[in-house]
Amino acid sequence: MKFLIINGPNLNLIGIREPEIYGQESLEHIISWVTKQVDTLKNDLQWFQSNSEGEIINKLHWAFESKFNGIIINAGAYTHYSYAIRDAISAINIPTVEVHLSDINLREDFRKKSVIKDVTIKQITGKGKEGYLEAINLLSKY
Numbered sequence: 737m738k739f740l741i742i743n744g745p746n747l748n749l750i751g752i753r754e755p756e757i758y759g760q761e762s763l764e765h766i767i768s769w770v771t772k773q774v775d776t777l778k779n780d781l782q783w784f785q786s787n788s789e790g791e792i793i794n795k796l797h798w799a800f801e802s803k804f805n806g807i808i809i810n811a812g813a814y815t816h817y818s819y820a821i822r823d824a825i826s827a828i829n830i831p832t833v834e835v836h837l838s839d840i841n842l843r844e845d846f847r848k849k850s851v852i853k854d855v856t857i858k859q860i861t862g863k864g865k866e867g868y869l870e871a872i873n874l875l876s877k878y
């Protein structure tokens with residue numbers, strides 16, 4: 737199965753950025769940890785990070801054309817206000833799981849709202865890198 741894992745703005749800075757919230761591991765470290773846990777013979781994981789809303793939307797459209805089986809998205813702060821990313825997820829109709837490293841429900845009020853939640857099959861928050869793995873496992877059985 738083919739899964740696309742999208743990380744949005746500022747997630748290229750994890751490990752450096754607010755380590756008390758996001759931990760001390762870099763995105764590269766998380767990617768290699770998750771990839772090691774997944775059976776790469778059965779699953780093709782494609783990772784993508786961008787700080788740009790349009791690039792994320794184009795990648796979602798590409799996933800549709802490329803017939804991906806599932807999408808995992810940590811849209812960073814776009815989660816809270818990007819109707820354009822929400823519409824793209826809804827348009828391509830590929831099962832999608834929303835992941836956040838931190839627990840967005842226990843932080844500032846503006847983070848409690850996700851505009852993409854309704855177009856995903858599940859929201860996983862506050863589990864750090866394990867959240868990505870949980871999302872892949874969920875999608876592989878979906």
Ligand code: DQA
Nearest residue numbers: 746810812813836837838847
């Ligand atoms: C985040 C939570 C968002 O509120 C924040 O803007 C991020 C990271 C998380 O993974 O916990 O950039 O998506």
